[in-house]
Amino acid sequence: MPNPTAAMLVIGDEILSGRTRDANMHHLAGQLTESGIDLREVRVVSDDPDAIVAAVKALSDAYDTVFTSGGIGPTHDDITADCIAAAFDDPIDIRADARALLQAHYDKQGTDLNAARLRMARIPDSATLIDNPVSVAPGFSIQNVHVMAGVPAVFQAMVASVLPTLTGGDPLISKTLRIERGEGDIAGPLGELANAYPALSMGSYPYQKDGKYGANIVMRGTDMAMLSEAMEKLAAAFPE
Amino acid sequence: MPNPTAAMLVIGDEILSGRTRDANMHHLAGQLTESGIDLREVRVVSDDPDAIVAAVKALSDAYDTVFTSGGIGPTHDDITADCIAAAFDDPIDIRADARALLQAHYDKQGTDLNAARLRMARIPDSATLIDNPVSVAPGFSIQNVHVMAGVPAVFQAMVASVLPTLTGGDPLISKTLRIERGEGDIAGPLGELANAYPALSMGSYPYQKDGKYGANIVMRGTDMAMLSEAMEKLAAAFPE
Structure with a gap:
């Protein structure tokens, strides 16, 4: 049986402008190879809703599993969650389970869970949360797409918690x-x-x-x- | 007037397997930003003819300019030139001008221009050659696609010779x-x-x-x- 296939979608103007050198692609590629999952394609797109939605749909249709990185923070340019919801036609709003995680974290820090931070609790209705042991704000999985943070330490932690849930093949x-x-x-x-x-x-x-x-x-x-x-x-x- | 748009296609199993960390994307991104050309998308695909042809067509249609890196050497896995020719339905064979460049180079070295090295003279009929001051084997431009080597030193030299021929916008x-x-x-x-x-x-x-x-x-x-x-x-x- 051929190994399962995967694709990665990197979201972020900072890579395409040359400001930042992407580190997540290389990490994920190595991890998937060890797991016997064939990474077949990577796309890097800018913080543009149409581009993100189109790429998510194309990759989700073409490959067994898709990983995304970037665009799930509290600022105005963090539009990934809403784009993923649009791609799968799934309702999205602040979700109670994600809000509770953030509330507990910021209460302990004595920090206000303001409107910006609450954006990080916007999760599509049918998604399951991905644990973020580094900075709490969760990623999520919806259908065959795993939505993860762009900060390398967080991305790596999320990959580590998603990979054991996937069916791998023979390690290459x-x-x-x-x-x-x-x-x-x-x-x-x-x-x-x-x-x-x-x-x-x-x-x-x-x-x-x-x-x-x-x-x-x-x-x-x-x-x-x-x-x-x-x-x-x-x-x-x-x-x- | 908005700035011209560009995309990059990175061809090579070695990136997707995690063996090699791509360096060309970051270099090209910085160069394009200085030239006022908006790099909108990057795709990385494996050494698979169907994947290469489909990606070249999609990016060539969607953006003003496309740059490819990788897969133009003498070995059996170097299939980029033939895939580009197929994407544009252009005939391809060993071309006299490219052959002459290689012949002069290898004659000077006292090295045999064998069948493998002659593969590097396979250039689509309607393409123009891109100079390779590092290792002679040329890249080429066809329609809005510039086909360049994956070795970073060669890639960078080819970018330097192609960029002045493009119409830029206001530097970002x-x-x-x-x-x-x-x-x-x-x-x-x-x-x-x-x-x-x-x-x-x-x-x-x-x-x-x-x-x-x-x-x-x-x-x-x-x-x-x-x-x-x-x-x-x-x-x-x-x-x-």
């Missing part, structure tokens, strides 16, 4: 061989191996550093014995 | 104010400012570090005087 394992030759010399033998082992995915990632060049050849698959066999054949074709 | 300038308060306290005054200055885009990017929290408030626009005025009002609302 990989082996890498660094070959100090031009890709043009590696390509022939590598292409033959790729044909001979269709169950493995083989990639060539060239590097150039300090005037030296070469390529890291990565083979991925779920069968360790097969991976080792193919990698040994590649190494034999390029003795040091 | 930004100002940032760091406020050591919870976002929930900042949200009210910030929302009022966002309403009062619809020509500015205002974002709130919370941080939590060493037990301290606050937010960086970023205002973006093309009118420096307006930016300064709005930023002074925000600073006045949150005296240190």
Whole structure:
């Protein structure tokens, strides 16, 4: 059975303007690979309702699971929850369970649960909450979409609590061989191996550093014995 | 007149598997912002022909300019050029001008221009070449799509040669104010400012570090005087 598929939607002008370097994509990609879930596509869109709604619908239809990051705080540019509700045609308002979480947290801090902070309790009716052990304001899951914060520490905590609820596949394992030759010399033998082992995915990632060049050849698959066999054949074709 | 729009398509299993952290998105985003071109969307797809073709078509239709990175080397997984040709229904084969570039380069190195390296001369008929001062194998532009290498040094060189050929808009300038308060306290005054200055885009990017929290408030626009005025009002609302 093929592994389940996933997509990620990163929401935020700050990535697209170059102000911030996204960190969540790399984290999620690594976690999904370990879980045997194939991350097939990532989209980054701006804080624009039409763009968010269209992307959520497209990814939710095309993949088994969708993860979003960003846009669920208390400020005017945090519009993700309302866009997700619109995408699924689900009513949305301040929800009692989310409000109670925030109330308890801010009461303990002696901080006012003002109108802005209450925005973080806006959750679609049919969603279930995702725990936020870092800063309390919850994420949520609705249908096959998991809506999470953009702050990396919170995003990572939410991924950790969502992943065990998903059905994974066989973990993808990989082996890498660094070959100090031009890709043009590696390509022939590598292409033959790729044909001979269709169950493995083989990639060539060239590097150039300090005037030296070469390529890291990565083979991925779920069968360790097969991976080792193919990698040994590649190494034999390029003795040091 | 609104600024021209752009999208980026990152092609490569290595990003989606978490093996490699993409660096090109952040570079391109910063360059486009300086040029007054709005980067509206980024998609990352795997080395899958159907996914690449569909994404190129969708982005080319929706935005003024599209940049792709990755998948134009000599190995079997480098399928970008053929996918772009398919997306635009343009014939593709080894082209004389690209072949001549490679031949001269490898002759000088005393390296054989073998079948694998010749793959890098596969260029769609109607495309124009993009110079590669780093490793010679060219990128290409076809209609509104610029096809570039994934190796960061090469990608950056190609961006530098393509950008001057594009019509930019007013450069987007930004100002940032760091406020050591919870976002929930900042949200009210910030929302009022966002309403009062619809020509500015205002974002709130919370941080939590060493037990301290606050937010960086970023205002973006093309009118420096307006930016300064709005930023002074925000600073006045949150005296240190």
